[in-house]
Amino acid sequence: MTETWFLAAVWVGLALLAVLIAIKLRISTALTEIVVGTVAQLVFAATIGTAFLGAKQPWIAFLAGAGSIVLTFLAGAELDPVVFRARWKEATAIGLVGFFAPFLGCAAIAHYVLHWPARPAWLAGVALSTTSVAVVYAVMLELGLNKTQFGKAILAACFINDLGTVIALGLIFAPFTVRTLIFVGVSAAVFAILPWLTPRFFQRYSGRVSELEAKYLLLLLFGMGGLATWSGSEAVLPAYMIGMVLAGTVGKDHALVRRLRTLTFGLLTPFYFIRAGSFVSVPALLAAPLTFVVLFFAKSVTKFVGVFPTTKVFRYGKDEAVYTTLLMSTGLTFGTISALFGLSHGIINEAQYSHLVATVIASAVIPTVIANAFFLPRHHLPATLEEEENAPSKPAATADTK
């Protein structure tokens, strides 16, 4: 037990370091945790030993897995069911195209250009098909678009996109046996009953210091997660679906969500992201840098090719169409979950995992960096002022006649 406590101290110490770096550089804690995990594994492997960090230890794997499950649940619970029902056609169309275009395109490029075998190529397609709801939401918040129907429809499309990713992850690599049928059948029943049962159960027993609601949700998530992995699927699939079906009830309970967030953010997700980062091999990345470049452009281009025309079908203006397309080209959480699933199940090797995670991170960071470099307040200046800035200099006489 002594070694376990010391190892736990190392992991929590790394999480603390990641937070300090994130605060200093004003970047996402998830990103710094992945990078810290990568660097820590590199340093420990070179100095103490490859197995020192113990990322494959069962208790670390459990905490990391629990982190990904609860994170996925909370992501699903953010869906706004009212807006989705109001604009489900365009949300579904844009979301599905946003999923299928990069899923099929990146899988094809991984297979035919990078010569990855079929299963790793499909996994690459899944990992690179994601859209970060958080990134989209953050930009919407800045511009006040989260309150508009347009913004809400785009957010709903992102949920559909990620739903496609999660379903693909859960079903493509499943062996399709009797167990799979049992899993699908039980899941369907659970998803149908939960919206009716949960609010009644909470109304009857909630509001106590014993955190009944959190225990109820964790029972669901762990139970369905176990059933999913028993059937050869992935635990985040039912977690996301449970989040979506409970979005109208649990998702609206901000106090409960806040408590779950504290548990997840404070303890679970650091283990998940640091562990995900620890499996990234820097030597593998440096040995084949073009692989990362190919995958990054594959994701960006396929997203654009898929989403941009679809927005035109719904008569989006040019600026809105480009804006929507650019926003849907990122994806950090589900991308790393997909990649880690592939590595854990032997679908991809360490080098392929490293390239996928690097691509997923780049797809979250590079567009943001470019946006920051070019975003500047002049984008929001009145059009007349911008035109005056770009116009060639005029003689003084004509300026007076304006």
Add this chain to the structure above:
Amino acid sequence: MLKTILAAFDGSDQSRKAFEFAVEVATKFGAKMVVVGVIQLPEPAVSIEIDAMLDRGKTHFAEEFAALAKKLEPLGIAVEWRTAVGHPAEQIVREAEDCHADLIVMGRRGLTRATRWILGSVSERVLRYAHCPVTVVTVVK
């Protein structure tokens, strides 16, 4: 004639100095004040962090603004309190345009050259893109 003064506030010593300067100017000109606090989200954002930062940011600014409002009560200045989300420079410029500010008053953090290169300087960006005059208040240590 200054009718509306926007003061950017984040709770730092510099922003408090800037706020005091803005109050002094507003008193002399009989201007209205718009005080803006910006919640800056991490990048790239992750859902769980966004919600946590929004919660914490709103609480932080609610408390700070309440304390500032008490100080302004005896002075009889018209004040509007706003909380924005996003990049501080962009939101300050946007809010200034929105409220037709005649002057922006803000503090300066005094970053090192390296940090300024990595993070950028909010005050420099606002100076560059604001539609109105900008006063940057520096705290001399």
